[in-house]
Amino acid sequence: MxxxxxxxxxxxxxxxxxxxxxxxxxMALWGFLFALILSLSLALIRVxxxxxIQHLAALFISFFRGTPLxxxxxxxxxxxxxxxxxxxxxxxxxxxxxxxxxxxxxxxAESIRAAILGIDKSQMEACLSIGMTRLQAxxxxxxxxxxxxxxxxxxxxxxxxxxxxxxxxxxGVAEIMAKAQMEASSSFKFFESFxxxxxxxxxxxxxxxxxxxxxxxxxxxxx
Amino acid sequence: MIKVTNxxxxxxxxxxxxxxxxxxxxxxxxxxxxxxxxxxxxxxxCLNYLEAPTSGSVEIGEICVDAKxxxxxxxxxxxxxxxxxxxxxxLFANKTAIxxxxxxxxxxxKTTRNEAQETAKNILIKVGxxxxxxxxxxxxxxxxxxxxGIARAMAAKGEVILFDEPTSAxxxxxxxxxxxxxxxxxxxxxxxxxxxxxMQFAKEVADRVIFMEGGYIVEQGTPxxxxxxxxxxxxxxxxxxxxxx
Ligand SMILES: Nc1ncnc2c1ncn2[C@@H]1O[C@H](COP(=O)(O)OP(=O)(O)OP(=O)(O)O)[C@@H](O)[C@H]1O
Ligand SMILES: [Mg+2]
Numbered sequence: 001m002x003x004x005x006x007x008x009x010x011x012x013x014x015x016x017x018x019x020x021x022x023x024x025x026x027m028a029l030w031g032f033l034f035a036l037i038l039s040l041s042l043a044l045i046r047v048x049x050x051x052x053i054q055h056l057a058a059l060f061i062s063f064f065r066g067t068p069l070x071x072x073x074x075x076x077x078x079x080x081x082x083x084x085x086x087x088x089x090x091x092x093x094x095x096x097x098x099x100x101x102x103x104x105x106x107x108x109a110e111s112i113r114a115a116i117l118g119i120d121k122s123q124m125e126a127c128l129s130i131g132m133t134r135l136q137a138x139x140x141x142x143x144x145x146x147x148x149x150x151x152x153x154x155x156x157x158x159x160x161x162x163x164x165x166x167x168x169x170x171x172g173v174a175e176i177m178a179k180a181q182m183e184a185s186s187s188f189k190f191f192e193s194f195x196x197x198x199x200x201x202x203x204x205x206x207x208x209x210x211x212x213x214x215x216x217x218x219x220x221x222x223x
Numbered sequence: 224m225i226k227v228t229n230x231x232x233x234x235x236x237x238x239x240x241x242x243x244x245x246x247x248x249x250x251x252x253x254x255x256x257x258x259x260x261x262x263x264x265x266x267x268x269c270l271n272y273l274e275a276p277t278s279g280s281v282e283i284g285e286i287c288v289d290a291k292x293x294x295x296x297x298x299x300x301x302x303x304x305x306x307x308x309x310x311x312x313x314l315f316a317n318k319t320a321i322x323x324x325x326x327x328x329x330x331x332x333k334t335t336r337n338e339a340q341e342t343a344k345n346i347l348i349k350v351g352x353x354x355x356x357x358x359x360x361x362x363x364x365x366x367x368x369x370x371x372g373i374a375r376a377m378a379a380k381g382e383v384i385l386f387d388e389p390t391s392a393x394x395x396x397x398x399x400x401x402x403x404x405x406x407x408x409x410x411x412x413x414x415x416x417x418x419x420x421x422m423q424f425a426k427e428v429a430d431r432v433i434f435m436e437g438g439y440i441v442e443q444g445t446p447x448x449x450x451x452x453x454x455x456x457x458x459x460x461x462x463x464x465x466x467x468x
Contacts, residue, residue: 122313125273129307130327130379141315223359
C-alpha cells in the first residue's frame with residue numbers, strides 16, 4: 001500500500017529528535033578531541049622516525065584506514081570483552097567514542113604528517129642553527145605553520161565524524177539515529193522519520209561548514 | 224678559537240670533504256671560495272652538524288665534537304657556539320622580523336620576553352630595519368629578509384657566524400645593502416666564515432681567503448696572496464676566471 005507523504009509528522013518529530021542531538025554531538029566532540037591528540041602523536045612519531053614505535057604507528061594507521069569503521073566498532077564493543085575482561089564494563093557510548101577516535105586519528109595523522117612535511121625543511125635547519133632542539137623547533141615554528149595548513153582537512157574529518165556517529169546506534173547508543181529508527185518502527189513512517197533525521201544532520205553539517213569557512217578566512221589573513 | 228681537524232664527509236660513495244683541517248682565530252674574517260660542487264656548503268654545514276661529518280673533529284670555543292663519538296647534547300652545545308646565514312634566508316614564516324631575531328634569546332637562552340625584544344630591536348636598528356620590526360618575512364624584499372637573517376644570526380650569541388652565499392639568491396639591486404651589513408660586522412671584529420662568489424668583498428674584507436676544490440683546501444692566504452700571487456695552477460685558473468666576471 002502506498003501512503004501519502006506526511007509533512008506534519010516530520011514537523012512534530014523534529015523537536016523529539018533534536019533532544020538526542022546532544023548525545024550525537026558529545027560523541028563527535030569527545031571523539032574529535034581524542035583523535036586530535038592521538039593523531040598528533042602518531043604524526044610526530046612518524047615525522048621524527050622514532051625507532052621501532054614508528055613501525056607500530058604505521059601499522060596502526062594502516063589497519064584503521066584499511067578496515068570499515070563499523071567492523072572496528074563491533075570488534076571493540078562485542079569482540080574485545082570476550083578476551084579482555086577490563087572491557088566488559090565498557091558502555092556503548094564510551095566504546096563509540098573510542099572507536100571513532102581510533103578510526104579518525106589514523107586519517108588525521110596522515111594529513112597532519114603531510115602538513116608538517118610540507119613546511120620548508122630549511123626552517124627546521126634555521127632553528128637548529130641557532131641552538132634550538134628539534135622538539136622546540138617543532139613546537140614553536142613548524143607545528144604552528146602546519147596547523148594552518150592542516151586545519152581545513154581536519155575540519156572535514158570533524159564533519160565526517162559527526163555523520164559517522166550515526167553508526168553508534170548499532171551498538172545501542174541512544175543517539176539521534178537510534179531515536180529516528182525507534183520512531184519509524186512504531187509509526188511505520190520510515191520515509192518521513194529517516195528524512196527528518198537526515199535534515200537534522202544536514203543542518204548541523206551546514207553550520208560547521210560555515211564555521212570552517214570563517215576559520216579558513218581568518219587563518220589566511222595571518223602572515 | 225675554531226679548530227677543524229681531518230674533517231671528512233661522504234654521501235654514500237661520494238666523498239665530498241677529504242681530511243680538511245684549518246683554524247680560525249677570534250675576530251678573523253675568513254672567506255672560502257671555489258668552484259661549484261666543491262663542498263663549500265657541506266663544509267659550513269658540517270661545522271654546526273646540520274650535516275654530520277663522517278670523520279674528524281670540530282672545535283668551537285670550549286666545545287669539541289668528534290664525528291665518531293658524539294651525543295645530541297654535545298651537538299646542541301656546539302650549535303650554540305655558531306650561527307648560520309642561509310642562501311635562501313630561511314626565516315620563520317610565522318614570525319615577524321623582531322620575533323625572528325628574538326627567538327633564540329627566548330627559546331635557547333631563556334631571556335625574558337621584554338629583554339629579548341629590546342635586544343632584537345637594537346640589532347634590527349643596526350641592520351637598518353627599524354621601520355620593519357613587525358613585518359612578516361613575506362612582506363619584506365629579499366635584501367630586507369637577508370638582513371633579518373643576519374640579525375637573527377647576530378642575536379644567537381654564537382662565537383662565529385657562518386655565511387653560505389648570503390647574496391647569491393638576491394636580485395642585484397639588493398646585494399649591496401647586505402654586503403654593507405656584513406662589512407659593518409667585519410669592522411666590529413665579529414668572527415665570520417663566509418662562502419661567497421663576491422670576489423670584491425673577499426678582497427676588501429677578508430683577513431684570509433681559502434680556495435677549495437674537489438673537497439680539499441688547495442691554497443690559503445691573505446687576499447693579496449690568493450688574488451695577486453696564487454701559487455697553485457688551479458687557484459690561478461679559478462681566480463683569473465672569477466675576477467673577469
Ligand atoms: N644531501 C646530499 N646528498 C647527496 N649529495 C650531496 C648532498 N649535499 C651535497 N651533495 C653533493 O656534495 C657535493 C658538494 O656540494 P656542496 O653543496 O657542498 O658544494 P658547493 O661547493 O657549496 O657548491 P655551490 O658553489 O654550487 O654551492 C656536490 O657534488 C653535491 O651534489
Ligand atoms: Mg653551496
